[in-house]
Amino acid sequence: MALTKDEIVKSLRTFRERRDALLHEDVVTFDHTFERFINFCDTDTLAKAVLATVDGKSTEDLNAWWAAATAYNEPKLQFPNDSDEELALRYRLIKAIDGPQYIQNLGFAHQKRKIDDCVELFRTLILRPFAEELSHRIGEAADLATPDARELQAVPLNRIPSPTEIKIFLSHKSVDKPLVYRYQRCLKELGFDPWLDEAAMAAGTNLERGLLLGFEQSCAAVFFLTESFIDEKYLATEIDYAIMQKRRKGNKFAIITPRYSNSVAIPGLLAPYVYRDVADGLEGFTHLLAALPIELGPVRWKSSVVQS
Numbered sequence: 007m008a009l010t011k012d013e014i015v016k017s018l019r020t021f022r023e024r025r026d027a028l029l030h031e032d033v034v035t036f037d038h039t040f041e042r043f044i045n046f047c048d049t050d051t052l053a054k055a056v057l058a059t060v061d062g063k064s065t066e067d068l069n070a071w072w073a074a075a076t077a078y079n080e081p082k083l084q085f086p087n088d089s090d091e092e093l094a095l096r097y098r099l100i101k102a103i104d105g106p107q108y109i110q111n112l113g114f115a116h117q118k119r120k121i122d123d124c125v126e127l128f129r130t131l132i133l134r135p136f137a138e139e140l141s142h143r144i145g146e147a148a149d150l151a152t153p154d155a156r157e158l159q160a161v162p163l164n165r166i167p168s169p170t171e172i173k174i175f176l177s178h179k180s181v182d183k184p185l186v187y188r189y190q191r192c193l194k195e196l197g198f199d200p201w202l203d204e205a206a207m208a209a210g211t212n213l214e215r216g217l218l219l220g221f222e223q224s225c226a227a228v229f230f231l232t233e234s235f236i237d238e239k240y241l242a243t244e245i246d247y248a249i250m251q252k253r254r255k256g257n258k259f260a261i262i263t264p265r266y267s268n269s270v271a272i273p274g275l276l277a278p279y280v281y282r283d284v285a286d287g288l289e290g291f292t293h294l295l296a297a298l299p300i301e302l303g304p305v306r307w308k309s310s311v312v313q314s
Contacts, residue, residue: 009051009052014052014148017050017051017052017148018052018145020046020050021046021050021052021053021141024046025137025141027039028043028129028137029129029134029137030167030170030171031170032170033121033125036125037106040103044100044101047097047140052144052147052148053144055147056140056144057097057140059143060090060091060093060094060097061094062094063090063091063093063094064091064094064095064098068098068099068102071084071095071099072099072102072108072111076112076115077115078115081112081115081116083131089139092135092139093136093139093140096136097136099132100132100133106121109124109125112127112128112131112132113127167225167258167300170223171222171255171258172198172224173199173200173201173223173224173225174199174200174201174224174225174226174227174298175201175220175221175224175228176189176190176201176202176230177228177229177241177245178229178230179234179241181234182232182234185230186230189228189230189287189290189294190202196302198298198300201220203216203217203220214243217243217244218247221244221247221248221250222251225258225260225298226259226261226262226298226299226300227244227248227259227261227262228263228264228294229244229248229261229262229263229276230263230264230266231263231264231266231267231281233266233267233269233270245275245276248261249261249275257299259299260297261276261279262279262293262294262297262298263276263279263282264281264284264290264294265281265282265283265284266284266290268283
């Protein structure tokens with residue numbers, strides 16, 4: 007396999023994008039992301055080289071395997087103990103998927119009734135173990151000390167969020183925009199993705215739908231409690247949306263309320279969640295970072311101070 011460093015880096019990044027989309031994006035787009043992932047495995051030079059090492063290692067009868075796995079009364083999923091044979095079998099199973107009925111039958115056999123639940127079960131039982139093992143092997147095959155290779159090898163997939171769920175919703179009164187703009191700029195500088203209404207919603211967007219989408223794509227909502235804060239109208243709606251996301255996402259969603267004046271009453275619905283009295287923007291920003299459910303990436307030199 008004679009690939010340049012740039013070709014390997016491109017392959018690693020494309021694989022990570024296709025893999026993460028497959029495992030994390032909404033079920034509505036699953037068929038598309040599944041097809042793109044398989045196409046990458048079939049055509050990418052690096053991925054093909056890795057999978058070629060296990061070609062022919064599995065001789066399992068796929069029809070018999072699916073029949074056992076989808077037996078309604080007692081489904082059985084049996085994989086070889088040998089890692090090469092297991093990877094080969096999983097790849098063959100994935101490539102054998104010819105229509106949604108395979109995934110649905112597997113879900114139905116495990117007492118799943120909704121299509122979304124069937125897809126999630128298929129991801130858990132078949133796709134995720136395959137993607138984890140392939141990630142490790144592609145990282146090793148790349149043989150480069152790049153952040154991309156290290157990420158593939160070292161970061162468990164359950165710690166990698168979807169790109170559509172890591173925004174940070176900044177809720178505020180219009181009069182507090184100068185304060186919130188400073189937070190937005192600092193968050194962007196650190197690599198986070200802050201959500202602000204005027205920047206995130208195109209002209210003509212239905213306000214409540216735009217707000218709801220903002221919350222659905224976020225991992226945290228920050229309510230800036232200043233003397234201008236009043237729990238009314240759209241702020242009340244945003245609190246309701248934040249609580250709804252917290253109930254749905256659990257620990258993967260944080261409600262954060264830095265309070266800039268202890269004369270401001272904590273809204274009753276926000277009282278159970280993370281809040282702290284802060285004296286200034288620096289203290290408030292430190293509090294925000296500590297409360298987020300996501301973290302910064304690995305320490306790296308800036309590209310401007312090293313040679314490519």
